[in-house]
Amino acid sequence: xxxxxxxxxxxxxxxxxxxxxxMLAQEGVPFRHRAxxxxxxxxxxxxxxxxxxxxxxxxxRVIDIASLRNGEHADPFDAMLDERSARHQWQxxxxxxxxxxxxxxxxxxxxxxxxxxxxLVEQGGGVWLRLCAFPFPYRSALSFRIDYDEFDLADFNATxxxxxxxxxxxxxxxxxxxxxxxxxxxxxxxxxxVGSHGFRHHTYRTRQENLENIRRGIExxxxxxxxxxxxxxxxxRYNRGLAEAMEALGITHSSxxxxxxxxxxxxxxxxxxxxxxxxxVSLGIFLEVVQGDGARRNSATQQVVRAAVDYFRQTAxxxxxxxxxxxxxxxxxxxxxxxxxxxxxxxxxxxxxxxIWPTTLGRFAEWxxxxxxxxxxxxxxxxxxxxxxxxxxxxxRLAVEYWRGRHVARIxxxxxxxxxSPSALAYENRxxxxxxxxxxxxxxxxxxxxxxxxxxxxxVTPIEEISKADWRNWTKxxxxxxxx
Numbered sequence: 001x002x003x004x005x006x007x008x009x010x011x012x013x014x015x016x017x018x019x020x021x022x023m024l025a026q027e028g029v030p031f032r033h034r035a036x037x038x039x040x041x042x043x044x045x046x047x048x049x050x051x052x053x054x055x056x057x058x059x060x061r062v063i064d065i066a067s068l069r070n071g072e073h074a075d076p077f078d079a080m081l082d083e084r085s086a087r088h089q090w091q092x093x094x095x096x097x098x099x100x101x102x103x104x105x106x107x108x109x110x111x112x113x114x115x116x117x118x119x120l121v122e123q124g125g126g127v128w129l130r131l132c133a134f135p136f137p138y139r140s141a142l143s144f145r146i147d148y149d150e151f152d153l154a155d156f157n158a159t160x161x162x163x164x165x166x167x168x169x170x171x172x173x174x175x176x177x178x179x180x181x182x183x184x185x186x187x188x189x190x191x192x193x194v195g196s197h198g199f200r201h202h203t204y205r206t207r208q209e210n211l212e213n214i215r216r217g218i219e220x221x222x223x224x225x226x227x228x229x230x231x232x233x234x235x236x237r238y239n240r241g242l243a244e245a246m247e248a249l250g251i252t253h254s255s256x257x258x259x260x261x262x263x264x265x266x267x268x269x270x271x272x273x274x275x276x277x278x279x280x281v282s283l284g285i286f287l288e289v290v291q292g293d294g295a296r297r298n299s300a301t302q303q304v305v306r307a308a309v310d311y312f313r314q315t316a317x318x319x320x321x322x323x324x325x326x327x328x329x330x331x332x333x334x335x336x337x338x339x340x341x342x343x344x345x346x347x348x349x350x351x352x353x354x355x356i357w358p359t360t361l362g363r364f365a366e367w368x369x370x371x372x373x374x375x376x377x378x379x380x381x382x383x384x385x386x387x388x389x390x391x392x393x394x395x396x397r398l399a400v401e402y403w404r405g406r407h408v409a410r411i412x413x414x415x416x417x418x419x420x421s422p423s424a425l426a427y428e429n430r431x432x433x434x435x436x437x438x439x440x441x442x443x444x445x446x447x448x449x450x451x452x453x454x455x456x457x458x459x460v461t462p463i464e465e466i467s468k469a470d471w472r473n474w475t476k477x478x479x480x481x482x483x484x
Contacts, residue, residue, distance in 0.1 A: 015050050091439075100237075169360070200213055282329055373393075
């Protein structure tokens, strides 16, 4: 079969690592499994480290993705499946702010590896075309995730006043135990997108404990007429026990920066719960650096808040121009409620962007699932291409991005085969986002620290509610009683 009879896309995957599959799905580059449709595309991707590839059909070209590991500190495909977190720090305006976040910056790994793959495809006469990450005509999306860990009426009111008019770009994750004693304010969440932040503000190690905590949190909010959508784990932590609990409860999506941050949504390994990452820097970690007392502390706090506002403005601009989601998070009590100018600054900054989609995390997760069902194929050559699309949704307009070096052109899909000539397109220079990158720090952990981690030490769960299922919890109960 001659070359021009085989589609340039989708890419055919033949025994490649799951990490590469995850990258391509996030990127929106069409692919199929060779075993399911052996003649769906011209380019066959295989991994020589996993074994030989079956002989290609006539006109097919084989790409060994093992070369994409060259120059990497660690296997990038394994890195995409890493679910561990570590302490990181940022240097921002002379301040050192810290947070525990995912060990791997998946966005950076994905962009670097797929950039190399694109070069190999283009060198072989192929094209690089992908589904846009946002509905047409948007080039980015805006959402502010607010985590209600604690309750303070003044801060609660100030936060809701600050988001007035932009409620459609916010998602509210409520910790039930903190808000049930103040159930008179729960009515303020009516009409907003509400998610669960658990009942107790702790992410447990085991499936059963997380299952009980999440279920209790959801049922508590439902008892007051709220309909929680999605979940955000306390402290942004993620583990297998949490993943299995969310699966069992049918949670559609979650958001944990201990697993991923500053990235496009994806399905974690062996999970059907969509992960919707946010930017992991919050106003809270800026305020943690303030020292002193009295007037000195007040002056330092104002300087830190100004630095935070500037940082969020700059980050919002950088993300928008890079074509990335502008997804932030924060807490109302003693943070956003005390300094609501940060919320207003984010919304004012995004308000001047010409093509940004104000949305909730739940709505964006719904869009992403719709996007993941679309199937594309690209055929043609000699300066003219045809894009066929299947399973296009009715509620969203989709577009594709055609890449030529760092330049990209967006073309809407209208339900019929799209024909285009690259020379006739309007391009923009899509620069990768530059900014302050987190640096991993590994502070020494003594015996006490390792022991606390081993028994999942916390003071949130009442002693009488701590499970007696294993020795870890027995130990925790005894220590909590002794300290009490």
